Amino acid sequence: MAYDVLARPLRLMGSTALALTLAASLATSLSSAASAQEKDTLVIARSMDVNALDPARAFCDTCQIVLTSIYDPLTTLAPDNKTIVPRLAKSWEANENQTVFTFHIDPTAVFADGSPVEGKDVKWSFERLKNMKGNPSFFMDGVKSIEVTDPKTVVITLDASNSEFLNKLSAGFTGVINSDVAIAQGATADADADKTDKAEAWFLTHSAGSGPFALSAYRPDDELRLTRNEAYWGKKPAFSEVVFRQTKDSVAQAQMLESGAADIAMQIDMDTAGSLASPQVKTEIIPSYNFLYIALGAGAKSNTVPLTPDVRKAIALAIDYEGMIDFTVGGKGKKQSTAIPNGFSGTEGLPERKENLAEAKELLKKAGVPDGFEIEAVYPNDNIYGVDINLMMQKVQQDLARIGVKVSLKPSTYPVWRTQVNGDGIPLTAVYYAPDYYGTGQYADYFAMMPGTSWSKRAGAANNPAIINSKEAPLLAKALASAGADQEKAFHELALEMMADNIIIPMVSPDLVLAHRADIEGVRYSACCNLPVAEISRKK
Amino acid sequence: MTDRTLDMALPAANSRPSAAARALAALRRLPAPALFGGAVVLFWVIAALTVQYWGLPEPLQIAGKRLQAPSLSHWLGTDALGRDVLSRTLHGAVFSVPVAIGVVAAGVAIGAALGAIAGYVGGVVDGLIMRLVDVTVAFPPILLAMTVAAILGPGLVNAAFAMVIVWWPIYARLMRAQVLEVREREHVEAAVAGGAGHTRVLCVHILPLCWTPILVNATMDFGQVVLLAASLSFIGLGASPPTPEWGSMISEGASRFYNWWVAFGPGMAILTLVLGFSFLGDGLRDLLDPRSS
Amino acid sequence: MLRFVLRRVIATPLLLLGVATVAFFLSQMTKGDPLSAIVPERQMNNPEVVAAAKQKWGLDKSLPERYALYIGNLVQGDLGTSFSTRRPVSADLADRLPATFELVLAAMSFATLFGITLGVVAARYRDRAADYLARMFALIGSSLPVFWSGLLLLFVFSVQLGWLPGPGRLDARSVAPPGITGLYTIDALLAGNLPLFVEALHHLLLPAVVLGWSVVGVIVRLVRSSLLEVLGQDYIRTARAKGAGEKRVMLHHALRNALIPTLTIIGFSFAYLITGAVLTETVFSWPGIGSYAVSSARSLDFPAIIGVTLVGSLAFLLANLATDLAYALANPRVKLQ
Secondary structure, three states: OOOHHHHHHHHHHHHHHHHHHHHHHHHHHHHHOOOOOOOOEEEEEEOOOOOOOOOOOOOOHHHHHHHHHHOOOOEEEOOOOOOEEEOOEEEEEEOOOOOEEEEEEOOOOEOOOOOEOOHHHHHHHHHHHHHOOOHHHHHHOOEEEEEEEEOOEEEEEEOOOOOOHHHHOOOHHHOOOOHHHHHHOOOOOOOOHHHHOOOHHHHHHOOOOOOOEEEEEEEOOOEEEEEEOOOOOOOOOOOOEEEEEEOOOHHHHHHHHHHOOOOEEOOOOHHHHHHOOOOOEEEEEEOOOOEEEEEEOOOOOOOOOOOOHHHHHHHHHHOOHHHHHHHHHOOOEEOOOOOOOOOOOOOOOOOOOOOOHHHHHHHHHHOOOOOOOEEEEEEEOOEEOOEEHHHHHHHHHHHHHOOOOEEEEEEEOHHHHHHHHHOOOOOEEEEEEOOOOOOOHHHHHHHOOOOOOHHHHHOOOOOOHHHOOOOHHHHHHHHHHOOHHHHHHHHHHHHHHHHHHOOEEEEEEEOEEEEEEOOEEOOOOEOOOEOOHHHOEEOO | OOOOOOOOOOOOOOOOOOHHHHHHHHHHHOOHHHHHHHHHHHHHHHHHHHHHHOOOOOOOOOOOOOOOOOOOOOOOOEOOOOOEHHHHHHHHHHHHHHHHHHHHHHHHHHHHHHHHHHHHHOHHHHHHHHHHHHHHHHOOHHHHHHHHHHHHOOOHHHHHHHHHHHHHHHHHHHHHHHHHHHOOOHHHHHHHHOOOOHHHHHHHHHHHHOHHHHHHHHHHHHHHHHHHHHHHHHOOOOOOOOOOOHHHHHHHHHOOOOOOHHHHHHHHHHHHHHHHHHHHHHHHHHHHOHHHO | OHHHHHHHHHHHHHHHHHHHHHHHHHHOOOOOOHHHHHOOHHHOOOHHHHHHHHHHOOOOOOHHHHHHHHHHHHHOOOOOEOOOOOOEHHHHHHHHHHHHHHHHHHHHHHHHHHHHHHHHHHHHOOOOHHHHHHHHHHHHHHHOOHHHHHHHHHHHHHHHOOOOOOOOOOOOOOOOOOOOOOOHHHHHHHOOOHHHHHHHHHHHHHHHHHHHHHHHHHHHHHHHHHHHHHHOOHHHHHHHHOOOOHHHHHHHHHHHHHHHHHHHHHHHHHHHHHHHHHHHHHHOOOOOHHHHHHHHHHOOOHHHHHHHHHHHHHHHHHHHHHHHHHHHHHOOOOOOO
8 A cells, every 4th residue: 555655654653662562661660569480461352242251151252261371271282283181180081982081180289279179069069050049050051960980089970971071171161260269259159049149240350270371350341451370280381471452343453453452363354354454463364163053943022934944945045155255254165064063073075054045945835935025133242253244234235125125234232132033933133153162062952953942942943843864863963972973973974964943044153363463472363262362472 | 401481472362463474574583694694594404305406416316426526516516425515515404404304303202291291280290200300310311312312223203202302201201390480470370279170270271372482492403413313314313324314325435535525515404504594593592581691 | 690699599409309200100101011121031820920010110019009109219219129130229320420521521521622613713703714714613522422423433543543541431341440429531640540541531532523523513503603702802803902902812812702792602512511421421332420320221120210311311411500600700780580
């Protein structure tokens, strides 16, 4: 751009002034706090969606990063994003049919206050997670009992086989809390914890974990600060402080990176990523496990025509999937066939979704609506993973118009959307999903047309039981009772069934822009922990 | 708003030139900025009425590559979907102009009716209406509009409804003050003494003399309504996409301000329309109410 | 006079009660189910959890009971608990109020300084180019949507030129000064930290200018017209006749008298600033009341919405009260209702 010629020297002047100011303030802060440890702050520009910072209540993408930095889960996911490796548990054994798991806690593990991590803390944290009846409580679904056989050993027994149980335990929401500290603040793990626990507010400003960092401050809409846990029992993180700075949109994040005000930004959209010019900024574009999808409410009250399997298939065939990826993320995204992210067990070799207008029209004719019909689309008016849902839905509107399906767009606020989708249902909606842990089971539990799943209810199984696909539940049970190739095969068959349901139709799995200053090392995207902050360092 | 009672500056009732001649004479007395403002407003009104016949690209259809900078084929560039920003900006008038007129008209109608009743009837009725007015104006306008719009759900009609709730009390106060003053005048007393009914006294003898300050205020308020409507859309509580409403277009542009042209068209549209209304309102006020200039 | 003051002072809490009542009943008319904002997504179909939430948040009570409870708590200063932050609304507001206050204060200072200067220039050079320019600048400010002018200025001064920092109250690496007043500029000075003061000022500049510009118009108009009125009066002619220079006439005689009505307009423009602050804070990611209002309206967080509305109305009413009182003091002859 031409004006950059002028902008450079001006910007240089500005940044010199800034540097002087910074140097001055750094000098004051250094002199005021004499510390033996080296001080360096990592700044992450991020639009934060924090709803709580209590592992048993929180449920958000930012929470994944923060909680896995503060609390140690029993396991974690290796950088290959597939292998489960030890974290708080030094080792474990499972019985043959994956129903009894014995964990041996690392003997060196201590909480931030120096007290040892014990089996009672694991039991207490897990029971509290379950009894809080919050969003993340599903991590404890199927747990029959938790026994502490000695201070460093915990035995967990499940109702049914679950070969993905270890994967679940890598999520930050299953992080282990220092039970003595939390109980002193009014926390409880009793069966009625959802009514009697009084520690929610305390967790917003304090933490009680054994992880590499501790929470030092959280101001909503402003910033969240972590300080290094100097008593950390593992490898000490390089940064003494991590600041998550609330930065709403992509452009502002990019600008903070370019000016050096931030070190890392993960929510830069593709258009903006293309305009990042500074040699001081490195961008990596990598496939993500996030996806956006449209969902058809076959049982929604305001449907004008029944959304039969043929009609649903016609809609799926009318989408211009390549064009969708160009539109929403400038071509920087992947197609996804069903509601399981590419790369998760069972997705290999799935047939791609393709546009076929002729067949779509044929199907509509067969369904008795050759001229199409009107359909109402209500969806949360959000901008997520670099995709503006409004834009995405405008593309859906244009695509479906080609087969005569007239979509009326009704963007809504999230709570109104939620009331409607869980109430009368919505004929056509659009939402998004990011993995809570590395495992295919969570997608079946949420998206498959099995009785009781979130989406079978939302899609209207109560009004329209025909949408239930009875083949899916046995396939899931089979997959969770097996391992390796057998597991993969069962999940693959399940994925094919979910694809044929055509209730959930993924639009795009947007690539992720990992942008950071050139002097930052160790930035990676993890399916369990989003961004493992403790691994990041600054080049000397 | 302080409820000053404004003096009347209507032409004397006894010598009545034709309406057209009076309008022309008034127009000639308007200062240049007011004429300019009037022309800008007229442009947007004409755009609102006729833009679909101007042969512009469809505002909802893709007209070219996405996010193109302004060029000869797309004077204001294209947006994130590849739609022509100029066309969308001009089509925005179809929503903003009627909303402004509708909100002010409804506000004036409701406010004037309640204000007139309060002023003429007095007593408990007056007290009730005016306490409602007091409470409504105690809300900061945007917070009231946001609350109502959030409750009703996003949408242009809901936002307009929310704004009527914000605006009517101003006119109620103005009208009440006028009615209180005019009803003391001799000709009204004469009419009452002559046995005219209340409705007749109010509608024939009082109301026709009360409109000036309301008209002046209304002209000034059009611009404010345009701004508030765009603000509500900007924060996602007004018009919903793909409607080419100016506020929601700026909101689309806000998340990609390296592509400054996406928000430039609608921004300029709001600026010119509001400026136009301000100039026009200023001129009208100078003309009708010389004391306050 | 005293009666008027007393009446207005007594009316304020009553009006606030009215505002709370209207806001409370408005909030009950929503299409969105408050439960959907409270009950965890994945527990929506668990009747036990839903019943517990209803009981905990008082949603199982009848409307009049809830209203009585709300007003009862309100009188004791309890605004309820926010659905989304899960903290007391009063604590949320207390945390955010200083940010908004600092912004509005800075914007008002800018608007006053600029408004009076431009108003004097406009009056001094009446009907000449300077007059038109000054008035045009002021008028553009009040016609620009702050959410667009904010974006433009950010783009030019922060992105393109790099002269000013991006959104936020401080650089991310900086730590907020010890919270004595909550105004970062003042607190930094009190802590003797000059660089931090400069930094806070840097961050404050752009939003304050954007917000302030939107009310400059009102001030210019008033200063100009009251100056022109004063300039036409006898004592000014006397001063001129006595040979006082134009500058002296303007600054010593005219402006001093014209300032009294101007002071009242500043209180009045405060009302506009509250409106503008909501949008300015959204554009500049300013963690104040305005951005809280927007996020709570979007998430239908009713305790928060009502809380913000009450605080906004209180500020609004106090500003109006101050304006009326100042006006009454300045013009003792004015009939006060």
